[in-house]
Amino acid sequence: MTALTLNNVNKSFGNVHVLKDITLEVEEGEFVVFVGPSGCGKSTLLRVIAGLEDASSGDIHIGGQQVNLVPPSKRGIAMVFQSYALYPHLSVRGNMTLALKQEKQPKSMIEERVATASRMLNLEPYLDRYPSELSGGQRQRVAIGRAIVREPKLFLFDEPLSNLDAALRMNTRIEIANLHRALDASMIYVTHDQTEAMTLADKIVVLRDGRVEQIGSPMELYNNPANQFVAGFLGSPSMNFLPEGLLQDGGQSTIGIRPEDLFLSDDGPLTAHVSHVEKLGGDTNVIAKVHDHDVTARLFGQHAIAEGQDLRLGFDPDRAYRFDPDGQRLR
């Protein structure tokens, strides 16, 4: 069964057309990540799914039932917000039980679900504390716990990690992945961070300007991007784009080469003037100019390359991508 089906969903705010003909499916138990630059409509799409915004047109089905006119609380969803949005006047337990109490569920069942969720998230010692007495990471776990106790058909995460510091972000990312395995629930996760998208997703939906650019598994998108935008958005450092004219006369298309596919080679086709070197220990990122075009090469291991030096770079033509002037992939 599909957990979520969107059919030609459109959303406009006044004259601004924010979501354009979004059609996609989320399978039961699937972890889907919406990714895209800021302003691409990914958060709006999540809000439309949650029912916090009405779709201007199109159908939304959750668990096989059309929910266009169903209020958020009856859609069988739970949402985790970027700002946690914990109720400040309620304890952790109060935050987690509020929705179930609103649904008038039996006390024993509420207790049991809170016990399970707090055990999962290591929140047991904090159940009687208030949100103001918790650290950022703990608050985020409470927000996730509040979603878990509802046992929803669909979890919605709206950039849940962007308020956490780098170390905590990594831990929480792993926790969310474990949680997904443990709960086996369908989840939709919105982020602008492509590392989160690549590491968490079963399926990535890349959005730009309110349109779906491509849908696929992380490796599918990485290895087989449909257009220049997707190719440039996924992968870090991002793909290098060079006009074909640099390599052979008369070429009109754009060549895309991943930084890790560039290597040092004395008879390579690219002459590069090094403008910056990042030594990370494990690998070395070389940022260089090739005829006014910035190119990043990711070299494995440590290299003695200095700024101002001239290099020759080579690449395997079979691993390069070609895009037409509109950004569509040429095969």
Added chain:
Amino acid sequence: MNKARRNPFNTVAMHGALILYTLIALFPVFVILINSFKSRRAIFREPLALPNADSFSMIGYETVMKQGDFFLYFQNSMIVTVASLSFILLFGAMAAYALSEYQFKGNLIMGLYLALGIMIPIRIGTVAILEMMVATGLVNTLWALILVYTAQGLPLAVFILSEFMRQVSDDLKNAGRIDGLSEYTIFFRLVLPLVRPAMATVAVFNMIPIWNDLWFPLILAPAEETKTLTLGSQVFIGQFVTDWNAVLSALSMAILPVLILYVIFSRQLIRGITSGAVK
């Protein structure tokens, strides 16, 4: 902590200025209090002297207690102030929430209309208000005062509160919606506690003018049983003779309830509980 705060000279200067201001502000209150406990003669002989065995006298308080129904005035003032404040806060907050949270046609016009009252003093309409009160039979009732004060306080309340409500996190309200809270529950349980400091500010701003007002009680409710404290105290101020003992005693007693209300509201200004809700 920044540098200016650590510098001992700055600390001394800062506290000196604050203490000086406190003394200046408290001085008239202090003079009223000490003189209310002195005999009439002592008040005029040495206005700044503390009451001593010779000059101590409760004559002012005795006059106040005997003449007129002071406790009734007190009660009237209290009822009018508390009722008006409750209405201002309740309706002001509701209007502000509607204006800041919901998109509807005429939202902006409505907001401007509600804010218009800030610019027009309500006393300009006194004659019309009096006619209306006569027509509805509300003259010489406390309701006349409560309604007028509510109308007087609403524009500023809506203006201030809607600004604050815009700052309440959307995520919090949305979390409530997803958890199945009704719009009323979201308003009363989530939004109001978060704008409590603003509510307290509005309450304090409105409380003092209402408590001290002489104009509307004199015009709309001058009857003996609806007199407010300010109006009641006027009996001691005559055109030719003023009973200063009684006036000072009445004023001293009038300070007390305002002080209590102020303490209640200013405690609400403490933001402690609201921090940690979002981010």
